[in-house]
Amino acid sequence: MTTNLPRIDYYFDVISPYSYIGFETLQQLQHQWNGVEIRYIPFALANVMKESGNKPPGALSVRWDMMMIDLKRSAKFLDIPLTPNPFFMKWIRQYRSTDAMKILLVLEERDPELMERTAREMWHRVWSRSEKIFEYSDFVEIMNAVGIQDIEEVIETSKEEKYQIALERNTEYCTRRNAYGAPWINVTTTDGAEHSFFGSDRFHLIADLLNQPQPLPQRLFQLESRI
Ligand SMILES: N[C@@H](CCC(=O)N[C@@H](CS)C(=O)NCC(=O)O)C(=O)O
Numbered sequence: 007m008t009t010n011l012p013r014i015d016y017y018f019d020v021i022s023p024y025s026y027i028g029f030e031t032l033q034q035l036q037h038q039w040n041g042v043e044i045r046y047i048p049f050a051l052a053n054v055m056k057e058s059g060n061k062p063p064g065a066l067s068v069r070w071d072m073m074m075i076d077l078k079r080s081a082k083f084l085d086i087p088l089t090p091n092p093f094f095m096k097w098i099r100q101y102r103s104t105d106a107m108k109i110l111l112v113l114e115e116r117d118p119e120l121m122e123r124t125a126r127e128m129w130h131r132v133w134s135r136s137e138k139i140f141e142y143s144d145f146v147e148i149m150n151a152v153g154i155q156d157i158e159e160v161i162e163t164s165k166e167e168k169y170q171i172a173l174e175r176n177t178e179y180c181t182r183r184n185a186y187g188a189p190w191i192n193v194t195t196t197d198g199a200e201h202s203f204f205g206s207d208r209f210h211l212i213a214d215l216l217n218q219p220q221p222l223p224q225r226l227f228q229l230e231s232r233i
Pocket residue numbers: 021022023024025060063186187188189204205206207
């Protein structure tokens with residue numbers, strides 16, 4: 007695959023609400039930043055946690071409570087639909103997002119823009135409408151919602167070993183660079199140097215690194231352009 011530099015590799019998992027926040031921020035920034043290639047790359051947050059020895063935010067109740075408050079604030083500030091999911095802690099003990107992420111890998115191979123729309127629909131389900139993204143019937147609803155025709159075929163293809171391997175490879179790429187959470191953002195500058203960032207709240211530093219305009223939420227951009 008040939009790619010242009012500078013490049014932002016945005017590693018995400020649809021189980022992660024901060025991956026959703028970073029995704030929507032980057033979707034806005036890609037219209038405001040010039041000459042920067044952006045790739046959205048599925049990985050497995052559960053394995054990142056395991057490999058790094060980190061613990062999920064829900065493992066510490068005060069951290070979880072603060073995270074829910076912070077998510078609401080962030081959603082309001084950025085004007086994105088994000089509502090803490092009351093079932094999340096129960097679901098996370100029972101399910102993994104691996105099958106959903108493998109479906110995204112199939113779509114990424116065929117049509118990256120369709121993959122991005124499907125990822126957004128998955129985030130809306132878990133983190134806006136408190137709906138599952140783990141089982142066959144969930145995948146059918148998700149793909150119907152984004153207008154995919156060959157749903158059965160996509161689900162069957164996602165079970166091929168190569169997608170499990172691809173998910174592991176993407177995850178390992180990050181854990182070898184000390185990843186311990188999501189989103190994990192790997193920025194390659196024009197000199198070929200790699201710079202890792204953790205979180206959806208590091209785009210001001212990435213802007214500085216790449217000499218791009220500072221990020222602002224869409225509503226603030228709109229206000230600015232009216233001045
Ligand atoms: N400050 C970061 C927090 C990101 C975050 O908490 N991500 C969770 C997953 S949704 C995580 O991986 N946490 C691991 C950790 O904080 O050590 C942001 O605003 O994006």
